[in-house]
Amino acid sequence: MKQKTEISLCESFIMLLKKHPFPKITIQMIAGSAGVNRQTFYYHFDNVYDLMKKAFEHEFLKNSRLGEEASWDDSMLLFLRWMKRNRLIIRNLINNVDRVYLRESIYPIILKCMSSGYQSNVIVQDQGKKEEEFVQRFITLGITQYTLEWVENNFKEPESEIVDRIFLILKRMYR
Numbered sequence: 001m002k003q004k005t006e007i008s009l010c011e012s013f014i015m016l017l018k019k020h021p022f023p024k025i026t027i028q029m030i031a032g033s034a035g036v037n038r039q040t041f042y043y044h045f046d047n048v049y050d051l052m053k054k055a056f057e058h059e060f061l062k063n064s065r066l067g068e069e070a071s072w073d074d075s076m077l078l079f080l081r082w083m084k085r086n087r088l089i090i091r092n093l094i095n096n097v098d099r100v101y102l103r104e105s106i107y108p109i110i111l112k113c114m115s116s117g118y119q120s121n122v123i124v125q126d127q128g129k130k131e132e133e134f135v136q137r138f139i140t141l142g143i144t145q146y147t148l149e150w151v152e153n154n155f156k157e158p159e160s161e162i163v164d165r166i167f168l169i170l171k172r173m174y175r
Contacts, residue, residue: 008034010055017089022096053105075113080159
């Protein structure tokens with residue numbers, strides 16, 4: 001039941017983002033659209049930004065192969081295409097939400113993409129798990145920042161070029 005309610009709240013939030021500017025969306029609107037009350041919303045989420053993180057992840061994961069045997073580059077390409085397809089929602093948020101919250105919402109998805117079939121090189125692995133995690137977080141933060149700039153520039157660069165460039169950077173790093 002808990003997961004079903006969270007999914008309903010996520011889907012209601014995404015639907016409302018398609019129709020209303022983010023600042024006009026209230027907890028009451030989200031809860032009402034999901035068929036629950038405000039207390040139920042707060043049982044599942046601390047605030048609308050907490051919901052935003054979960055909603056992004058839910059919307060992307062329900063339409064992707066992430067979790068299957070997709071490579072990191074296929075996963076990343078799927079995510080960038082998802083963002084472009086949902087540009088109405090993404091532009092609404094980029095124009096109305098502090099960048100910190102957007103970064104917190106897309107970072108976990110990009111991290112999952114990078115974790116999907118991503119293997120660091122032997123040099124990093126030899127440094128230990130802590131160093132390997134640092135490198136992955138560092139790379140993911142850079143990709144997250146670049147993705148936000150791509151959105152701000154109105155998705156001008158083709159998604160496949162972005163993924164190809166990331167691949168080249170990773171390849172150079174791990175020679």
